[in-house]
Amino acid sequence: MSDSLYERIGGADAVDAAVDLFYRKVLTDPDVNDFFDTTDMDDQRAKQKSFLTMAFGGPHDYTGKDLRTAHEKLVADGLNDSHFDKVAGHLQATLEELGVDADAIGEVMAIAGSTRDDVLNR
Amino acid sequence: MAHISFAGAKYSLGPEESVLECLERAEYEIPFSCRNGVCLTCMMRVREGEPPRASQKDLREGQRQQGYFLPCVCHPEDDLDIESPSDAELYGRGVVTDVTQLSANICRLRLKAATPLFYHAGQFINLRRGDGLVRSYSLASVPRLEDTLELHIKRLGRGRMSNWIHDDLKVGEALDIQGPNGDCYYIGDQPERPLLLIGNGSGLAPLFGIARDALAAGHMGQIYLYHGSRMADGLYYMDEMRSLAQENDNFHYVPCLSGEDAAVREAAGARDGRAEAVALADHTGLADWRVYLCGYPPMVKSAKKLAFLAGAALADILADSFELQDLRREPRE
Numbered sequence: 270m271s272d273s274l275y276e277r278i279g280g281a282d283a284v285d286a287a288v289d290l291f292y293r294k295v296l297t298d299p300d301v302n303d304f305f306d307t308t309d310m311d312d313q314r315a316k317q318k319s320f321l322t323m324a325f326g327g328p329h330d331y332t333g334k335d336l337r338t339a340h341e342k343l344v345a346d347g348l349n350d351s352h353f354d355k356v357a358g359h360l361q362a363t364l365e366e367l368g369v370d371a372d373a374i375g376e377v378m379a380i381a382g383s384t385r386d387d388v389l390n391r
Numbered sequence: 392m393a394h395i396s397f398a399g400a401k402y403s404l405g406p407e408e409s410v411l412e413c414l415e416r417a418e419y420e421i422p423f424s425c426r427n428g429v430c431l432t433c434m435m436r437v438r439e440g441e442p443p444r445a446s447q448k449d450l451r452e453g454q455r456q457q458g459y460f461l462p463c464v465c466h467p468e469d470d471l472d473i474e475s476p477s478d479a480e481l482y483g484r485g486v487v488t489d490v491t492q493l494s495a496n497i498c499r500l501r502l503k504a505a506t507p508l509f510y511h512a513g514q515f516i517n518l519r520r521g522d523g524l525v526r527s528y529s530l531a532s533v534p535r536l537e538d539t540l541e542l543h544i545k546r547l548g549r550g551r552m553s554n555w556i557h558d559d560l561k562v563g564e565a566l567d568i569q570g571p572n573g574d575c576y577y578i579g580d581q582p583e584r585p586l587l588l589i590g591n592g593s594g595l596a597p598l599f600g601i602a603r604d605a606l607a608a609g610h611m612g613q614i615y616l617y618h619g620s621r622m623a624d625g626l627y628y629m630d631e632m633r634s635l636a637q638e639n640d641n642f643h644y645v646p647c648l649s650g651e652d653a654a655v656r657e658a659a660g661a662r663d664g665r666a667e668a669v670a671l672a673d674h675t676g677l678a679d680w681r682v683y684l685c686g687y688p689p690m691v692k693s694a695k696k697l698a699f700l701a702g703a704a705l706a707d708i709l710a711d712s713f714e715l716q717d718l719r720r721e722p723r724e
Contacts, residue, residue, distance in 0.1 A: 292699075
């Protein structure tokens with residue numbers, strides 16, 4: 270298995286396929302959709318896209334500090350572990366829907382999980 | 392902190408300040424309209440330095456390469472040396488060939504461009520009056536069907552340009568025109584896709600163009616056009632829309648009224664409610680559809696979310712949001 274996770278999942282095309290599915294799931298979930306801004310949906314979609322690229326092991330320039338700053342206000346508004354788990358669940362469901370194999374899903378979920386403390390500003 | 396060099400002087404950019412705001416603080420009068428990166432009225436060019444990508448997002452590739460950028464959404468981290476593009480580069484002349492009242496407060500303006508404009512129906516152009524006032528209007532005309540540019544001008548309470556066009560502009564007079572701009576137009580790549588067109592007020596202008604462009608191109612998928620207004624006198628071009636529907640089996644016209652009683656609605660043959668609400672109730676599964684939203688920003692914003700949640704891909708939702716400069720900056724009469 271020499272290919273990177275990003276290549277195995279399908280690279281940028283997979284991100285494009287996943288981003289609308291994933292964003293639609295979080296926007297229709299009343300437990301978390303208050304945290305997702307819909308004043309500029311195109312801008313929000315671009316953010317989801319860079320997040321997915323990172324979670325898929327792709328090229329990104331995210332740092333722990335960026336994640337902290339980006340979520341600071343949301344944490345002040347009550348963002349907690351239960352919301353993180355919900356969104357992670359939507360990510361997993363998106364990947365399953367796209368037919369990504371279980372091993373790759375496990376790797377993506379591990380990367381996403383590794384951001385928990387930064388996202389929740391701990 | 393970044394510095395802006397302009398007209399032989401250097402200015403420090405304040406925190407959060409856009410390049411446009413910085414130049415205004417220095418008392419330059421840069422023409423602008425939307426202040427939101429949409430209308431392209433304030434477009435400038437860099438002589439040295441790299442404009443942030445966000446300030447070039449909606450420009451054409453050729454313009455980007457030439458260093459054009461939008462100062463209203465430009466927050467550079469590094470120094471920029473900038474200039475105003477010379478008018479000759481951007482503006483052409485258009486002669487008025489027709490001004491006709493279409494409804495109580497919307498008139499049709501037709502212009503003949505001195506040099507042919509290559510555009511798609513649904514894009515917009517900027518009109519500039521002799522005193523420098525600039526406003527954006529969307530194109531209802533279709534290049535392959537007619538050789539004049541057609542715009543629908545809604546009269547706004549204190550709208551300086553719209554009142555002038557309605558009351559004073561005469562056939563034979565000339566205006567400066569710049570464009571085309573915007574990406575809300577018919578894309579003929581997949582002629583079998585269903586299209587959903589939703590607009591209110593003079594948002595019918597781009598949709599009228601897009602629908603006729605699609606039909607003239609031989610579009611085979613169903614095309615639904617929902618035009619909304621609060622009162623019945625805001626619906627216009629109803630005969631044109633209905634004959635278009637008669638001539639084309641795959642074109643459907645649905646006028647909507649949100650502020651009239653049943654008798655008035657029935658007389659007009661209109662449905663009850665706002666255009667986006669009626670449209671999204673009729674069409675609940677929008678996967679594979681292409682959606683066009685034109686008109687007042689709150690409608691465009693809410694319809695965009697509804698269409699997305701109904702399954703349309705965000706990349707397939709094209710919007711022309713009318714940012715009303717005069718109404719935002721001055722109280723309504």
